[in-house]
Amino acid sequence: MADIVIIGGSIMGSSIAYHLAMAGHAGDIVVIEPDPTYEWAAAPRSSGGVRLMHGLPENIEMSRYGREVYKDFANLMDVDGEPGRFDFKEFGYLFMVSGAADTAVIEENWRVQTGLGVKNDLLDRDGLAQRFPSFNVDGVDAALHAPEDGFIDPHAAVIGFRRKARSLGVEYIQDRVVGFDADATKVTGVVLESGRRVDAGVVVNVAGAWGPALCEMIGMKVPVEPMRRMTFYFETRDELEEFPLTKSPGGVSFRTEGAGYTAGWTRDEPGGFNWEVEQDLFDKSLWPALAHRVPKFESLKVMRSWAGHYAVNRMDGNTIIGPWVGGLENFYVATGFTGAGLQKGPAIGRAMTELLLHGEYQTLDLSRMSYQRVIDEEPLIETGFTA
């Protein structure tokens, strides 16, 4: 019997385990995670970006806590006085737009973000060209640059939380949840692929893009599904300045990664798992768009590529966190992170810990992100950029 069974031990599951353990509850938790290498999990396949550039105050504040934790991660995650190795690369985030409507959106974002103390600069085309000389700024009307945003090694973040949680006494079971035990009002345990059953006082489903199928299994409907995102790592012959995590009009994104660059699209895809990488699409569509924005990308060479999956919230793109309101109320979820879960991982760990231990939020109020809005069909729309 575990007081709290956490399904999925990637960034969300391990951050929740860490925060619960730091609050003195390590012995009450079991994390069920089938793959200690996290080969297919979204977190290590992500771009690793941590940005305070959001429209909703909750998202800004979640990322602010995320940045705080990740900037001090090596120390916070030390085990037996040995800090891990972890870098926060402060290369910034940059959104470029074209057209009056999108320019008005980023101007509004700039006002909201500046009002909340986020360092971000609104640039016109000339300002952008001066800051990033390698860019072709044709077709760009305005840009928002947050120089203090950045990115991290997402695999190291997962392993850091996991290692620390385990060192504090949290048990990880290498297995997969394949079913639930429940009575009329409560979930009473989970059934594992090995045939083992684990009784539970509370179950927390943070199985990422696999989470919605687990919700379905127990009868909870979430407007979330897996959606493929392809990423390409390439190098060029030329040395260029370091690029922030840059989003170009049309949804193409790229950033510096080690000796090269990673790139992908923010674009809609059909729901469902699809691990195929379409090299053709890169050649015909992504590469020309990249070379248009950075002419020296004309000579790039793709070295690696991979697919990962968003747990995309089709209702409003935003986080759903908390108990299954109107259902089995000791069944908790944190899902729908779309393209921004890594930066929210620390804040979700803290928020879920508060909900589980105190029944309410104590630091950042995420009530607007509860399942109630799904029942009420009232989307909580992010203004400005979504990833």
Ligand SMILES: Cc1cc2nc3c(=O)[nH]c(=O)nc-3n(C[C@H](O)[C@H](O)[C@H](O)COP(=O)(O)OP(=O)(O)OC[C@H]3O[C@@H](n4cnc5c(N)ncnc54)[C@H](O)[C@@H]3O)c2cc1C
């Ligand atoms: C290409 C790409 C780029 C991204 N870029 C960014 C970015 O720049 N910044 C950002 O903040 N976010 C980004 N994201 C989003 C971010 O990666 C996710 O929101 C985040 O990783 C979600 O974490 P998670 O722990 O919920 O899910 P995951 O990391 O997917 O982990 C889910 C875990 O659940 C486990 N699991 C699955 N089924 C079961 C089961 N039945 N029983 C037990 N365990 C199970 C899996 O093994 C896995 O370890 C990106 C995502 C992708 C795909």
